[in-house]
Amino acid sequence: MTDRGLDAEGFIAREGSLSRVPAEFGPVVEAARERIAASFDGARLHSAYLYGSIPRGTATPGVSDLDLLLALHHEPTPADREAADALEAALDAGFGQVNGVGALLFGTGTLLSELERHDLGWFLACLCTPLLGPDLAAGLPRYRPTxxxxxxxxxxxxxxxxxxxxxxxxxxxxxxxxxxxxxxxxxxxxxxxxxxxxxxxxxxxxxxxxxxxxxxxxxxxxxxxxxxxxxxxxxxxxxxxxxxxxxxxxxxxxxxxxxxxxxxxx
Structure with missing residues (x-):
């Protein structure tokens, strides 16, 4: 029987963790943390997250990609997207372990909005692993498979x-x-x-x-x-x-x- 991914109380458990990152991908994740901090100062970046196979511990070197979500204090601007594109390119070129790097950009107002409560909010709270900054999941509910x-x-x-x-x-x-x-x-x-x-x-x-x-x-x-x-x-x-x-x-x-x-x- 496939694991149903729930905690002891029947809520969907957060599926990833930095402790599950395979050793081969450790340098990539650390470089991502450093480059994000260098590319987005505290006035722009609220927090950063990993999602996908790397924090789930199922990534394959040379095949899997690195997936990032950046939560900004404001809604993303063209300059933010340009900085994220440069971040993606640098990480992709610098590490053969990953086959592509992608960074999603959202404002915290969107991620915590009522409209996104059961879409982007759920995605962040259950499928994203905190990498940098305070965890927005603290302001979101727990989720059941409804x-x-x-x-x-x-x-x-x-x-x-x-x-x-x-x-x-x-x-x-x-x-x-x-x-x-x-x-x-x-x-x-x-x-x-x-x-x-x-x-x-x-x-x-x-x-x-x-x-x-x-x-x-x-x-x-x-x-x-x-x-x-x-x-x-x-x-x-x-x-x-x-x-x-x-x-x-x-x-x-x-x-x-x-x-x-x-x-x-x-």
Missing amino acids: SLLARETNGDLALALPDWRARLAEPGTDLHTLNRAVSRRLVRTALTLVMPRWGGWTSDLAASAEVFASYYPDRADQARLAAAATRAADPDRAVLTVLVEDFGPWLASEYLAVHGEKAPRP
Whole structure:
């Protein structure tokens, strides 16, 4: 049975920790801490976090990427984004252990807002590991695997489908980038569709597909196809077509029927 990712009281447990960072990635994480502090002074940066496979302890050297979230005192400006881009490039070039570096930027007002309470707030509190500065999770609630959480995390899948279709139809599209976006989003949406019934959370994509499959056996093969695509070195356009034209639309429709539509963002 897949670990349901809950604490003793039934709340979703924070999944990462600095103590779980594999030894090979320790220098990368330390360099990220130093470079973030050097790039964003205290007037700009409130706190910084890791998320993804590195703080979960499941990263593979040369394959996994380094994922960062920077919480700023103000809403991000073009200058902030430029500084983050330079940070990403320096870390990516300096460490062969990582295959890409990405930094999300948000203002603390957004992260702590009522609108984002069950989306970005949950993401920070449950999926992000504190790296630098005070932890914003202290100002957020604890979360259970509810239908509200499902709705606010992935109840907008339908909005992504037209863009995916357009990109897939373009001959020069970067299939690696598109495949990463499509496959990961569909597997995670498949999990959150059944998350309240299953009563848990996991970031393991293969396990997520199997949890979903136990509730929707008729769509199990497509969920497994999406999970396999997240690990594909050479994305297959035919597989992407199945995911974008069949599994994605079905999943979006079923999601709306079960959980409803995510609250609109400005």
